[in-house]
Amino acid sequence: xxxxxxxxxxxxxxxxxxxxxxxxxxxxxxxxxxxxxxxxxxxxxxxxxxxxxxxxxxxxxxxxxxxxxxxxxxxxxxxxxxxxxxxxxxxxxxxxxxxxxxxxxxxxxxxxxxxxxxxxxxxxxxxxxxxxxxxxxxxxxxxxxxxxxxxxxxxxxxxxxxxxxxxxxxxxxxxxxxxxxxxxxxxxxxxxxxxxxxxxxxxxxxxxxxxxxxxxxxxxxxxxxxxxxxxxxxxxxxxxxxxxxxxxxxxxxxxxxxxxxxxxxxxxxxxxxxxxxxxxxxxxxxxxxxxxxxxxxxxxxxxxxxxxxxxxxxxxxxxxxxxxxxxxxxxxxxxxxxxxxxxxxxxxxxxxxxxxxxxxxxxxxxxxxxxxxxxxxxxxxxxxxxxxxxxxxxxxxxxxxxxxxxxxxxxxxxxxxxxxx
RNA sequence: GUGGGUGUAGCUCAGUUGGUUAGAGCACCAGGUUGUGGCCCUGGGGGCCGUGGGUUCAAGUCCCAUCACUCACCCCA
Numbered sequence: 417x418x419x420x421x422x423x424x425x426x427x428x429x430x431x432x433x434x435x436x437x438x439x440x441x442x443x444x445x446x447x448x449x450x451x452x453x454x455x456x457x458x459x460x461x462x463x464x465x466x467x468x469x470x471x472x473x474x475x476x477x478x479x480x481x482x483x484x485x486x487x488x489x490x491x492x493x494x495x496x497x498x499x500x501x502x503x504x505x506x507x508x509x510x511x512x513x514x515x516x517x518x519x520x521x522x523x524x525x526x527x528x529x530x531x532x533x534x535x536x537x538x539x540x541x542x543x544x545x546x547x548x549x550x551x552x553x554x555x556x557x558x559x560x561x562x563x564x565x566x567x568x569x570x571x572x573x574x575x576x577x578x579x580x581x582x583x584x585x586x587x588x589x590x591x592x593x594x595x596x597x598x599x600x601x602x603x604x605x606x607x608x609x610x611x612x613x614x615x616x617x618x619x620x621x622x623x624x625x626x627x628x629x630x631x632x633x634x635x636x637x638x639x640x641x642x643x644x645x646x647x648x649x650x651x652x653x654x655x656x657x658x659x660x661x662x663x664x665x666x667x668x669x670x671x672x673x674x675x676x677x678x679x680x681x682x683x684x685x686x687x688x689x690x691x692x693x694x695x696x697x698x699x700x701x702x703x704x705x706x707x708x709x710x711x712x713x714x715x716x717x718x719x720x721x722x723x724x725x726x727x728x729x730x731x732x733x734x735x736x737x738x739x740x741x742x743x744x745x746x747x748x749x750x751x752x753x754x755x756x757x758x759x760x761x762x763x764x765x766x767x768x769x770x771x772x773x774x775x776x777x778x779x780x781x782x783x784x785x786x787x788x789x790x791x792x793x794x795x796x797x798x799x800x801x802x803x804x805x806x807x808x809x810x811x812x813x814x815x816x817x818x819x820x821x822x823x824x825x826x827x828x829x830x831x832x833x834x835x836x837x
Numbered sequence: 838g839u840g841g842g843u844g845u846a847g848c849u850c851a852g853u854u855g856g857u858u859a860g861a862g863c864a865c866c867a868g869g870u871u872g873u874g875g876c877c878c879u880g881g882g883g884g885c886c887g888u889g890g891g892u893u894c895a896a897g898u899c900c901c902a903u904c905a906c907u908c909a910c911c912c913c914a
Contacts, residue, residue: 422905425905425906478911478912479912479913482838482912483912483913500913500914529914531912531913531914533911533912533913534838534839534909534910534911535907536907536908536909536910537908537909538913538914539912539913543913544914545914546914547914612910612911623912628911676913677912677913694908694909695908695909695910696913696914698913699914700914701913701914723914724914725913725914726914727914728914729914749873751872781871781872781873782872782873782874783870783872783873784874785873785874786872786875787873787874787875789873790875791874794874797873797874799872801872802872803872811873813873813874815875818874818875820873
């Protein structure tokens with residue numbers, strides 16, 4: 417019993433017909449929409465050198481510090497399962513695209529990510545993201561376009577109960593100045609902060625801002641605001657983003673305390689938060705990262721991107737809301753060897769039907785075949801046995817109405833084709 | 838890494854202050870109906886009560902440990 421091998425904690429099998437259909441729909445919708453917006457799919461390896469994530473995601477982030485699946489390969493090289501998608505795409509971009517005359521590109525990816533965290537509702541050790549990365553331009557219109565795309569994507573899947581929060585983190589220079597001011601402020605009030613927040617003061621004071629610790633709240637409220645440190649350039653950039661969003665009709669709120677967990681973001685950051693999920697309610701997030709390409713060894717190429725959590729998105733969806741329809745199910749029950757051979761000879765045509773078809777092999781009783789058909793959810797059962805072979809007919813049974821009729825065997829495919837066209 | 842909740846049949850769960858052989862519903866199989874599913878009736882198979890230890894004449898029930906699942910903190914998709 418306890419010896420049974422089970423899936424690893426936080427990693428799930430996805431097999432239920434309905435949910436698999438939902439995933440397929442989300443993925444095809446994403447491909448369609450994003451390709452229409454000029455993005456090409458990129459599939460990068462799931463394993464990379466550990467250093468890529470350390471340098472890309474940031475050494476002081478939670479992700480790199482304690483959430484990576486890291487191991488040595490047989491040559492003692494340190495490798496890691498990707499905890500997010502951007503670093504890999506940037507690496508690939510540098511490797512394949514930066515010797516072009518024009519250093520730009522638009523990519524999307526769909527695939528699994530891995531983080532060693534304790535699972536809970538909406539959080540898994542293997543989870544799946546759809547991500548977009550756009551290289552080459554530092555323009556507020558592009559930031560807005562990315563957000564617009566994401567908004568459009570959610571709406572075309574009939575998701576409406578979410579909020580969009582945006583903020584500007586400033587350029588690296590503004591952030592430096594702000595960080596210094598923040599550190600000073602929090603140091604002065606350090607003993608009014610919660611325990612965890614006091615520790616953050618050393619490592620990443622930005623994170624204190626979205627702390628939920630009630631003891632820290634009054635200090636946080638009095639903290640200096642990032643917006644007061646924005647340079648004129650980032651200020652106007654951010655205002656322009658908002659302007660574009662308004663013109664595009666994308667509703668948003670500015671959340672000046674929002675910071676994101678990855679080090680590479682600067683300027684515009686954004687997050688789509690569901691109003692109907694549990695504690696893990698962020699369905700997508702992203703922002704601009706103008707320095708990352710350079711810091712991973714490429715040229716100076718500005719970029720902006722986002723990632724969306726498949727598990728969180730699909731938990732908001734249902735087959736009904738998406739209007740997913742199942743193909744009709746047709747069950748072929750052969751009662752003797754002769755009928756079995758007959759159905760076998762028709763397989764190529766059977767598989768051409770616009771229906772889900774299943775041939776039941778083996779000579780069990782008709783009763784048990786009917787049971788299997790019903791359990792599978794067949795709408796139609798095609799029956800053939802000795803007497804049908806003699807008369808060269810098949811029996812077509814409508815499982816819902818329990819009525820059946822004999823159809824000449826040579827008309828069988830035509831008959832079915834008409835039913836399912 | 839930290840805290841709470843839950844582990845009894847394939848699934849959902851009962852199981853009294855510790856007391857004889859551990860139960861129900863659903864699902865499954867067979868028969869009623871020799872070639873017809875669902876509905877009905879009859880019967881049947883299935884359990885180391887998560888695992889290990891302890892207390893006791895006696896443990897599914899009490900105690901300790903451990904593992905798993907789950908929710909939450911933290912963090913993020």
